Amino acid sequence: MNIIEQLENITPYNGRPVEVVDKKWLISFNGYKKKKQNFNTYYQFDPLAIVYCESPEQVSEVVQLAGKENRILRVRSGGHDHEAECSATGAIVIDLSKMKHVSFDKATKIAEIEPGARFEDIVRILSAYDVSIPHGTCPSVAIAGFISGGGWGPWTRSKGMCCESLVAVSIVLGNGEIAYLDERTQRGRELLWAIRGGGGMSYGIITKFYIETFPLPDELIKFELTFKGRFKSMDVFKVWEDMIAPSNNPELTGTNIKIKARNPEDKDSIEECVIYGSFAESSETFKTKLKVWLKPLETDESFLEEYLKIEEIREKGKQIAGQIFFEELYVNWELGQAKLRGGTPSPHKVTSRVVVEDGWGASGRQNLYESLNTCILPTSQELKDSGIECYATHNAISGAYYANHKAAGTGNTESSFPYKQRPFIIQYQAWWKLEGNIPEAKFKKCLNSVLEWQQECRDRSFPETSGSFISFKDASIMTKHYFAESYEELKRIKEKWSNDPENIFSSRKTII
Ligand SMILES: Cc1cc2nc3c(=O)[nH]c(=O)nc-3n(C[C@H](O)[C@H](O)[C@H](O)COP(=O)(O)OP(=O)(O)OC[C@H]3O[C@@H](n4cnc5c(N)ncnc54)[C@H](O)[C@@H]3O)c2cc1C
Known part of the structure; x- marks a missing residue:
């Protein structure tokens, strides 16, 4: 039997043969071409086969087969890896999108979540029980890659990164063994520590996550506030920094600020930034608080009327936001154009830096400003065209959760996420679309300039930052810089516990 036939012969699940898509399905609608596509369409790979596993046993069989046949292996849950490391040309891709069941145990308050479950469904299902997990912003990101990288989102200030709530996993190791790791019994304690923030794919293939939930607050809103024109982005940024200081504003459960990058010589371009946030109080309480935060900017009522958007999610203990909320979640916190929202795959490139615990201040702000206002960039009209x-x-990142963590002196013991005491992550992003009537030569020139800008952001001297965030993956950054002081321990744990002597769990940014 050739390798494809062997894959097709994997033990059926509930009587259903495993679905294998390879190049013989090249011309069928909904076939190979569609199924090989990942969220980031900048990268195109031609895997040998995509295998849609439905159980840990099937995953185990594929892992063993790939090992025996010495094949490249990849695993894809939501397919949102920014470098598309969930696939590779010539690889067997284990696709877990069919393993997406979510359940909630009322007695233990633990959610059991399969790897392919996406936030759109996870948040909706858990909300029906008035609970949640520290989820992400994008509805189509899946739990597996998200939590393996740490998991940042609208609850990070109050609940920490999602990985801090992970209590147990089922995992397929390099020799095909299906293991169960549980902090409550101390089983597999070291490996569990690594999985909490130590990056996807390195240690095994996780087939179920057990995540502690928290009760949703009685009142919950999300907001966005746009600043342009007379406001200097760094003045707004300073206000935001005060909002997120560790002991300030515990009701502000999570927030980010988006700042447009621009060419300062472009007379048509103005500074523009947006503060996004999630606030666990009523909109009235929020507006009162907001006025205090904004005092240094001397805003008035008419400004708020024009530029403040509030969406009420919960009121008096009840969910009031409907289906559209689950479909969109907080995706505009991360993405730019409305057209790119939701699950539509789009080409893009990101890179990140993490701000140091102490010593950001005016020099950090100056460095940030320079990185976002540079003549490397095309004009706003060229970008638009x-x-x-x-x-x-x-x-x-900073807020009540990690402030308490520090006070309790728990250090880095519970998860390998290395940035617990850092204030925030900077993510430089470029997104583009492939459709439309854009002249090819013009587009290429413009895109190259933007990619040069990103390279500059990655490589510039920026002493107020150190390290990068693995979920905002940029393959040009050395792996050790993603994991900082956890890196050596992650290497030791992978070697000791993953049962993977052939290093089958390996892609460009996995632990070496
Ligand atoms: C539009 C968009 C918005 C985003 N927003 C946020 C955000 O708000 N917060 C945040 O923290 N991140 C965010 N991210 C980053 C995202 O969390 C990571 O890219 C994450 O890895 C995606 O997980 P996935 O399962 O969807 O992707 P995949 O591409 O399927 O997987 C990502 C990585 O994990 C590995 N992996 C997948 N499944 C498994 C498994 N079962 N066991 C072991 N390894 C596995 C893959 O091999 C790959 O290396 C965003 C990304 C995008 C594209």
Whole structure:
């Protein structure tokens, strides 16, 4: 039997043969071409086969087969890896999108979530029980890659990164063994520590996550506030920094600020930024608080009327936001153009930096400003004509959760996420679209300039930052810089516990 036939012969699940898509399905609608596509269409790979597993046993069989046949292996849950490391040319891709069941145990308050479940469904299902997990912003991101990288989102200030709530997993190891790791019994404690923030794919293939939930607050809103024209982005940024100081504003459960990148010589371009946030109080309480925060900017009522958007999610203990909320979640916190929202795959490139615990201040702000205002960039008209957007988002980490963590002196013991005491992450982003009537030569020139800008952001001297965030993956950054002081321990744990002597769980940014 050739390799494809062997894959097709994997033990059926509930009597259903495993679905295998390879190049013989090239011309069928909904076939190979469609199924090989990942969220980031900038990268195109031609895998040998995509295998849609439905159980840990099927995953185990594929892992063993790939090992025996010495094949490249990849695993894809939501397919949102920014470098598309969930696939590769010539690889067997284990696709877990059919393993997407979500359940909630009322007695233990633990959610059991299969790897292919996406936030759109997870948040909706858990909301019906008035609970949630520290989820992400994008409805189509799946739990597996998200939590493996740490998991930042609208609850990070109050509940920590999602990985801090992970209590147990089922995992297929390199030799095909299906293991169960549980912090409550101390089983597999070291490996569990690594999985909490140590990156996807490195340690095994996770087939179920057990995540502690928290009760949703009685009142919950999300907001966005746009600043342009007379406001200097760094003045607004300073206000936001005060909002996220560890002991300030515990009701502000999560927030980020998006700042447009621009060419300062472009007379048509103005500074523009948007603060996004999630606030666990009523909109009235929020507006009162907001006025205090904004005092240094001397805003008035008419400004708020024009530029403040509030969406009420919960009121008096009840969910009032409907289906559209679950379909969109907080995706505009991360993405630019409305057209790119939701599950539509789009080409893009990101890179990130993490701000140091102490010593940001005026020099950090100056460095940030320079990185976002540079003559490397095309003019705003050229960007518009080419359908390209470039900006930075700044994701708050500091808040009550990690402040308490520090006070309790628990250090880095519970998860390998290395940035617990950092204030925020800077994510430089460029997104573009492929459709439209954009002249090819113009587009290429413009895109190249934008990619040069990103390279500059990655490589510039920026002493107020150190390290990068693995979920905002940029393959040009050395792997050790993603995991900082956790890196050596992650290497040791992978070697000791993954049962993977052939290093089958390996892609460009996995632990070496
Ligand atoms: C539009 C968009 C918005 C985003 N917003 C946020 C955000 O708000 N917060 C945040 O923290 N991140 C965010 N991200 C980043 C996202 O969390 C990561 O890209 C994440 O890895 C995606 O997970 P996935 O399962 O969807 O992707 P995949 O591409 O399927 O997987 C990502 C990585 O994990 C590995 N992997 C997948 N499944 C498994 C498994 N079962 N076991 C072991 N390894 C596995 C893959 O091999 C790959 O290396 C966003 C990304 C995009 C594209």
